[in-house]
Amino acid sequence: PLANYVWNDASTNPDITISSADTVSLILTQNGCQYFDTIVVDYTVPFQPNLISDTMLCPGQSFQIAFSNNYSFLWSNNSTDSSLVIDSPGLYWVEINDHGCIVIDSISVQFYPDPTVNLGNDTVICNATALSLDVFQQNATYVWHNNSSASNYTATNTELIWVTLTDSNNCQVTDSIYVEKIDITLDLGPDLLLCDGDVVELNALQPFMANYQWQDNSYSSSYSITSAGQYFVTVSSSICQSSDTVNVDYINLIPDFTGDSAICYGSTIAFTNLSQISSNDYIQSYLWEFGDLQSSSAENPIHLYNAAGQYDVSLTITSSFGCSARITANNYVQVYAVPEASFIYQTENTDAIEPLIYFESTSPNSDNWFWKINNVPVAATENFTYDFDAFSSGYQYVELIVTNDFGCSDTVTQYIKIDEATILYVPNAFTPFNAGNLNNTFKPIFTSGFEKQSYRFMIFNRWGEVIFESMDPEVGWDGTYGNKLCEMGVYVWYIEYMDDQSSETKTVNGTVTLIR
Numbered sequence: 351p352l353a354n355y356v357w358n359d360a361s362t363n364p365d366i367t368i369s370s371a372d373t374v375s376l377i378l379t380q381n382g383c384q385y386f387d388t389i390v391v392d393y394t395v396p397f398q399p400n401l402i403s404d405t406m407l408c409p410g411q412s413f414q415i416a417f418s419n420n421y422s423f424l425w426s427n428n429s430t431d432s433s434l435v436i437d438s439p440g441l442y443w444v445e446i447n448d449h450g451c452i453v454i455d456s457i458s459v460q461f462y463p464d465p466t467v468n469l470g471n472d473t474v475i476c477n478a479t480a481l482s483l484d485v486f487q488q489n490a491t492y493v494w495h496n497n498s499s500a501s502n503y504t505a506t507n508t509e510l511i512w513v514t515l516t517d518s519n520n521c522q523v524t525d526s527i528y529v530e531k532i533d534i535t536l537d538l539g540p541d542l543l544l545c546d547g548d549v550v551e552l553n554a555l556q557p558f559m560a561n562y563q564w565q566d567n568s569y570s571s572s573y574s575i576t577s578a579g580q581y582f583v584t585v586s587s588s589i590c591q592s593s594d595t596v597n598v599d600y601i602n603l604i605p606d607f608t609g610d611s612a613i614c615y616g617s618t619i620a621f622t623n624l625s626q627i628s629s630n631d632y633i634q635s636y637l638w639e640f641g642d643l644q645s646s647s648a649e650n651p652i653h654l655y656n657a658a659g660q661y662d663v664s665l666t667i668t669s670s671f672g673c674s675a676r677i678t679a680n681n682y683v684q685v686y687a688v689p690e691a692s693f694i695y696q697t698e699n700t701d702a703i704e705p706l707i708y709f710e711s712t713s714p715n716s717d718n719w720f721w722k723i724n725n726v727p728v729a730a731t732e733n734f735t736y737d738f739d740a741f742s743s744g745y746q747y748v749e750l751i752v753t754n755d756f757g758c759s760d761t762v763t764q765y766i767k768i769d770e771a772t773i774l775y776v777p778n779a780f781t782p783f784n785a786g787n788l789n790n791t792f793k794p795i796f797t798s799g800f801e802k803q804s805y806r807f808m809i810f811n812r813w814g815e816v817i818f819e820s821m822d823p824e825v826g827w828d829g830t831y832g833n834k835l836c837e838m839g840v841y842v843w844y845i846e847y848m849d850d851q852s853s854e855t856k857t858v859n860g861t862v863t864l865i866r
Contacts, residue, residue, distance in 0.1 A: 353380035397421055397448040404458035408521030409465070412437035415444070415457075422447035426456075465517040469527035476590035477533050481505040485525075489518035495526075505529040532558065534585050534592040541597040542575070543630060545673035550575045552583070552596065560587040602628040603675035605667045614758030615688040618654045625667045637666040641683070658687040689716035689752040691762035705738035705768045709748070713760070716752035723748050738768060774800075776843065779863040782829030792862055793826025794845055804848035804855065809841050809862075817841075829864050838866040 357366045358375040368374060368391045378385040401415065416433035417423065424445040425434050436442055436459050443456035467485045475481050485492065486501040493514045494503050505511055512526035538552050554562055555571040562571050563584045575581060575598050582595035609621035627633050638646040640653050641661030655661065663682040668674040696708040710733045711719050721729040724747050728736060738746065745765040753759040775795040782790045794807060802823055809818035809827050817831040829836055844859045 353378050397446055397451070397453055399444060399446055399453060399455040401444070401455045401457045405460075406519070407436075407459060407461050408519060409461055409463075411461075411521075415442075417446070420448075462519040462521050465515060465519070465521045465523040467513060467515040467523050467525045469511065469513065469525045472528040472530075474530045474532055474588045474590065475505065476531075477592065481529055483511065483513075483527070485513055485515055487515065487517060491516045505531075507531045530588070532587050532590040534560070534587065534590055536583070536585050536592045536594045538581070538583065538594045538596040542599070543671060544575075544598060544600050545669075545671070546600055546602050546675065548600075550598070552581060554583045554585055554594075556585060556587065558587060560585050599630055600628070601631045601669055601671055601673045602626075603633075603667055603669060603673055605665050605675045605677040607663075607665050607677070607679075609663075609683075611682055612684045612686065612756070613655070614686050614756065615655070615658050618652050619683065620652050621650060621663070623649050623665070623667075625665070627667070627669060631669040631671050631673065633667050634670040635668045637664075637668075639664040639666075655683065655685045658685045660684055686754070686756040686758050687715045688758040689713050689754050689760050691716070691750050691752045691760040693748075693750050693762065693764070695748075695764075695766060706735065707738065707766065708735045709733060709750075711750060711752065713750070713752040713762075715754055715758075716760075717755050718753045720751040720753075721749070722751075725749070744768060774845070774858065776845070776858075776860055777862065778860075779865055780829070781865045782835065783866075791826040791828050792843075792864075793820075794823070794843075796823055796847075800847040801850050804846070806846040808844045810844065811836070811841060812839070835866070836864060838864050840864075 353364075355362050355364050356377045356379075357363075358373070359366070366374065366376075371392055373388060373390050375386070375388040378387075397417075397420075399417065407413070412435055414433055414435045419432050421432075423430050423432055424447075425431070426441070426443045427434070434442065434444070436457075439460045441456060441458050443454060446453045446455075465487075467487075469483055469485070473481065482502065482504050484502040490501075492499055492501055493516075494500070495510070495512045496503075503511060503513070508529060508531040510526060510528050512524060514522055514524045516522045534556060536554055536556075538554070542550060544550060552573045552575060553571065554573075560571075562569055563586075564570075564573050565580070565582050573581060573583065578598055578600045580595060580597050582593060584591060584593045586592075604626040606624040606626070607621055608624055610619045613619055621638065623636065625633060636647055636649050638648070638651050638653075640646070640655070640663055642655055642657070644653065646653065660681040661683040662678055662680050664676060664678040666674055666676040690713055692712045694710050694712055696710070709721065709729075713719070716732075719730060719732050720727065721731075721734065723736060728734070745767050747763065748766050749761065749763045751759060751761045777789070777792060780789050780792040782792075784790050792809075796805075805821060805823050807818075807820045807823070807826075808816050811817050811831075817836065818827040820826070840861050840863050842859065843862055844857065846855065846857045848855050
């Protein structure tokens with residue numbers, strides 16, 4: 351049956367909407383009967399999740415939606431947790447039961463395309479090379495490991511390089527690359543000019559692991575040079591490689607000489623240099639050592655040895671580059687003693703009447719003798735006697751040449767004086783004033799051997815009286831005394847003179863018969 355309704359707000363509808371907390375009362379009249387009821391309504395404002403608006407995320411990003419635990423939750427993935435981590439694109443919703451009040455909210459999450467940056471693989475750069483890295487993108491920003499904001503970077507050393515790129519969506523991506531700088535420092539040096547016998551070590555060692563290959567396929571980091579040639583090495587490490595070459599030449603010195611090997615004492619030796627040198631240099635100096643503490647720097651010296659014996663001879667040659675070589679010839683020179691020519695002579699009678707002389711060699715170290723007198727060969731024996739021509743007065747030239755078995759010789763000369771003989775002839779009679787005018791003057795006859803200035807000639811009679819005297823050898827006694835012819839008979843004569851060899855004053859006397 352029909353009823354009448356009167357609510358506390360005076361409304362008469364059979365229902366009432368409650369929108370706030372209140373005490374609600376109703377008077378219902380039906381069939382004349384009234385009914386009354388009252389209800390207290392406690393109104394609760396339900397929780398509003400207020401999820402963020404639909405959003406875009408960068409790859410790799412995520413975010414969490416979290417609520418307090420005062421409510422009951424049901425997520426789109428059937429999770430009942432109070433939070434949800436979103437890391438993939440999709441439509442996400444949540445149903446929240448707040449004491450019976452149900453609230454639903456949703457969010458659409460999408461992801462931007464992956465930002466890209468690629469520095470490449472870890473790499474190696476060699477020596478003076480560099481690695482250029484460029485990550486330019488439109489509307490992007492950059493942060494490098496060194497805080498640079500440029501879009502490019504040039505690597506020149508060993509380092510770890512990274513860059514963070516932020517694209518136009520504000521998404522970031524980072525990449526890194528390790529760059530190793532291998533600096534092969536290789537220098538074998540300039541081309542070499544070496545002295546014969548020199549050994550040089552070429553060193554290609556690097557301060558890191560490296561491989562070495564020389565021209566002969568040897569693999570050491572160093573190489574010993576002992577001969578001329580072209581030497582090269584290749585050093586490699588990873589992708590880096592370097593090569594160097596050096597040309598090596600040697601100066602070849604060959605000392606040599608010649609010269610007389612046997613001489614006589616007093617003779618000189620002319621040494622001749624026969625040394626040779628390679629065309630890449632020249633001989634700058636010479637040092638000769640003759641074995642007698644004497645030396646010379648001449649190229650072709652002449653040397654005199656001061657004593658007999660055997661001598662070593664050495665020659666050292668030095669090039670302009672400073673290379674030297676030496677040769678020694680042991681006992682190269684034999685200096686033979688020279689005979690010393692000398693002689694003595696013994697006289698038996700050295701005047702011009704009978705000049706016979708004995709010659710004797712007194713020459714040591716002699717084996718052969720050759721005698722000359724007045725440049726005429728006279729003997730080839732050690733000793734001999736020579737008879738000079740009669741009346742060969744004066745100086746005679748005597749020469750002795752002696753040699754030994756080694757061909758050494760010596761010569762000595764002497765002048766031998768043969769005295770003039772005092773030749774005096776005194777007649778024993780004369781006839782003054784004879785008709786033929788022969789033998790009419792008495793005087794001694796001298797041929798040589800006296801000094802005329804010292805001459806004195808006297809005649810004595812039987813009583814010792816000087817009846818004639820002359821100081822001139824050419825003037826004789828004519829048999830007179832006081833301008834009168836003397837009587838026939840025997841008279842005494844006296845002669846005084848000086849010997850021109852001994853400078854002695856000599857006297858002779860005798861008798862002469864005057865015949866009429």
